[in-house]
Amino acid sequence: MSQSQTLCAPVPEGAPVPEGAPDGAPRAVPPDAAELAALHGLTVSNARPALPAYVRQLWDRRHFIGAFATAKLTAQYSQAKLGQIWQVMTPLLNAAVYFLIFGLLLGTSRGIDDFVPFLVTGVFVFTFTQSSVMAGTRAISGNLGLVRALHFPRAALPIAFSLQQLQQLLFSMGALAVILLCFGVPPAWSWFLVVPALALQFLFNTGLAMVMARLGSRTPDLAQLMPFVMRTWMYASGVMFSIKNVLPEHGVPQFAKVLLECNPAAAYIDLVRYALIDSFDAGQLPYGVGVMWALALGWAVVLGVGGFVYFWKAEESYGRG
Amino acid sequence: MADTLTEPAPRATTTESRTPTVIADGVDIVYRVTGTGAGRGSATAALSRILGRRKHAEHEGVGGVREVHAVKGVSFTAYKGEAIGLIGTNGSGKSTLLRAVAGLLPTANGRIYTHGQPSLLGVNAALMSDLTGERNVTLGGLAMGMSREQVRERYEDIVEFSGINEKGDFITLPMRTYSSGMAARLRFSIAAAKDHDVLMIDEALATGDRKFQKRSEARIRELRATAGTVFLVSHNNKSIRDTCDRVLWLERGELRMDGPTAEVLKEYEKFTGAGK
Structure with missing residues (x-):
């Protein structure tokens, strides 16, 4: 031997x-x-792949991402008697509550012509970002079983959850179209501008969801904190009042106003309102139409790309618990 | 040119001619656990921990999160064609070690080198009990990295193997309506539908009724034939003896013994008192 x-x-x-x-x-x-x-x-097990390889792996898993998002969406209401009707009912009830409080009781509708369409559009568009962020925060920490059992690029999870919210949004948009028509908003070609606006918002949401997923995987406590952050963000984004009309009356300093108007949620909400509601014309926008689109694109690219890279940087550490 | 590049094989007769598929080099795995620390539940304890954090930071880690050293300094090399059993009493770190080999858990120290992508047999986590068996087959297949075409091709086989439809059209019902045995059978069938380079099985043999167990054992032997290396975690010494030719014995996260099945099992049975 x-x-x-x-x-x-x-x-x-x-x-x-x-x-x-x-x-x-x-x-x-x-x-x-x-x-x-x-x-x-x-090769070293659990090594983080280079960014191009990571993107390729993610692309190979696109069917899984789609199937996972759809499965989550269908599973959501499968135990309820009314089933998938809740996909439409939930956002409608949500809007009804805000209408009751802000439209009827507090009267923030001053200076807004079509208040109900204005409010409902704001609620639906903001909810899209809100639920993506919430789902993103728990994307890794709430799915440790999956992360510890199967091998796939972890970015698939926050992306799938954002996709699920996008599908949910499509139901909301269907309901919104009906509401608009009921309240006498005339249909117009400009309605199609909703598509690019929401596409940019989806990119922004996904990026933000990935940032939150990484933070949430280290600090699960964020899931407790985020509802408050999101609610503050919602009240500051002009969902139920017009930032342009209301803030100057209350002596809010100029820089705060600019900050609120440039915040991504407000930008996406305003663009969708501008596309859908006839009486919400360019005069209601804080800046020119071109500036608003640039703002929407800028936020989408910065968060979309930045969030992805930020998430990828910690790829090998997810699942540690 | 080609002549000078002959393989290094000739120098090795038994051990070194074999191709390694998994090399673990001094692997340490540490879990960070929240929510179990002493007195963590009470608000005053949490408060005092936050206030006293500076003092204790070095000992306890950030925020008093406890660390569990699940695997300590484990090294081994697995070769192509081997079937390796992992044994040890409950909580000895077997499953943790497998997960690390699969690249699913990060190692705190040391490295694990693997050939290709080792996969854990099991898709439980990807399945959703509110969905029908049908959709879970697709979802599970995709989750394991199969393409849509592959899933479609194997769909019939998976359903047939599981035997779910033997007693009626159960595959179109939500999985929450299945009995635990039926669900386990479907899970195994989905998981076993894919071929693997390095396959790891975590106590998957003990599912379903006797008839299904026979069928799954046969399927595992098939998978073994196509896979390069198989790892099997089990508390059933008989199934280890039947399927494995080498055994790693983990105890308290440390590799206590590594050798031929008969030898290690003998020591292990002496240790647990099961051999009498």
């Missing part, structure tokens, strides 16, 4: 062999794990 080993060529060509090793000495233990691995083309 040892004879044959000492007789045979001690150094395999091309293989890295430590200089200090005694020549031809039989070794019970493989020289060194890293060397042996390199020799046989083994």
